[in-house]
Amino acid sequence: MKRIHPNRLTQTALLAAIALGVWYLESLLPPFTAVPGVKPGLANCLTLYALYTLGRKEAAGVLTVRVLLAAVLAGGMGSFLYSAAGGLLCLLVMLCVKLPPQQMWVTSVFGAIAHNAGQLTVAALLMRTAVVFVYLPHLLIAAILAGTLTGLTAQFAYFRLHKYTKEG
Amino acid sequence: MKRSTVIYIIVFAFMLIGCGILVLASDHNGSGATATVYLDGEIVAVVDLNTVTETWTLAVGGNTVEFSPGHVRMLDACCPDGLCVRQGYASVGKPVICLPNRVMLVISGPADTGVDAVAG
Numbered sequence: 372m373k374r375i376h377p378n379r380l381t382q383t384a385l386l387a388a389i390a391l392g393v394w395y396l397e398s399l400l401p402p403f404t405a406v407p408g409v410k411p412g413l414a415n416c417l418t419l420y421a422l423y424t425l426g427r428k429e430a431a432g433v434l435t436v437r438v439l440l441a442a443v444l445a446g447g448m449g450s451f452l453y454s455a456a457g458g459l460l461c462l463l464v465m466l467c468v469k470l471p472p473q474q475m476w477v478t479s480v481f482g483a484i485a486h487n488a489g490q491l492t493v494a495a496l497l498m499r500t501a502v503v504f505v506y507l508p509h510l511l512i513a514a515i516l517a518g519t520l521t522g523l524t525a526q527f528a529y530f531r532l533h534k535y536t537k538e539g
Numbered sequence: 540m541k542r543s544t545v546i547y548i549i550v551f552a553f554m555l556i557g558c559g560i561l562v563l564a565s566d567h568n569g570s571g572a573t574a575t576v577y578l579d580g581e582i583v584a585v586v587d588l589n590t591v592t593e594t595w596t597l598a599v600g601g602n603t604v605e606f607s608p609g610h611v612r613m614l615d616a617c618c619p620d621g622l623c624v625r626q627g628y629a630s631v632g633k634p635v636i637c638l639p640n641r642v643m644l645v646i647s648g649p650a651d652t653g654v655d656a657v658a659g
Binding site: 402405406407449473474477480494497498499500502503505506508509511512515516519 | 541543544547551554555557558559561562565577579580620622623625626627632633634636638639641643645
């Protein structure tokens with residue numbers, strides 16, 4: 372097995388730690404709307420940043436560590452299912468639709484849409500009804516707005532920070 | 540700006556407008572219809588809201604459902620955020636859904652059964 376470079380490992384761990392902190396701070400915010408699942412998803416900035424600066428495996432690592440630790444620290448089984456399904460789908464879509472850094476926000480929007488679609492599917496399975504899909508338009512609006520916000524945040528960070536964290 | 544960026548912006552803008560229209564269109568007035576209460580995907584109660592004359596409540600899976608003439612809503616919920624309570628009265632196309640307790644209030648079209656209030 373190829374050993375991971377300490378520099379990359381440290382950066383991945385740091386991003387995962389920041390992601391967990393951001394996720395916790397966001398969880399303290401009151402709900403934005405009466406529709407469940409509408410939130411900014413700021414922790415995805417860190418996954419996105421890891422994807423563009425480090426790579427696919429590192430982005431998957433940041434997401435996995437954040438979702439697992441968040442479930443251990445704060446959430447129960449129910450919220451773990453939601454965040455795991457949403458996070459996994461979001462990651463898969465962002466890996467497939469990885470556009471150039473200038474269009475990072477577009478990748479982020481696609482990821483956010485996949486995230487909300489995944490959460491809605493989990494909700495439909497848990498509730499054993501398709502009625503929850505009435506929230507699809509609400510969640511699409513939320514995904515486009517939140518995805519643009521987090522994507523632009525990661526994009527600005529990428530163009531300003533990446534030159535300092537490059538290896539070598 | 541790259542051409543593809545412009546296309547993405549236009550596509551997302553159209554999706555926002557389309558979804559906005561869907562959200563607004565789904566907001567009907569729900570009076571004069573049948574309310575069905577679900578718990579874990581199973582029907583707990585079916586109430587013809589036309590026949591409700593005075594307000595009464597029903598405890599379902601940690602939540603309290605309130606029936607009043609022509610309306611139904613989640614009066615109280617034991618979960619911390621209480622989003623379903625904030626959703627207000629249910630209407631056709633706008634059900635009230637409590638994800639943590641898996642309780643759902645669905646309004647369907649005008650009742651044709653003539654049954655007053657059935658709980659089963």
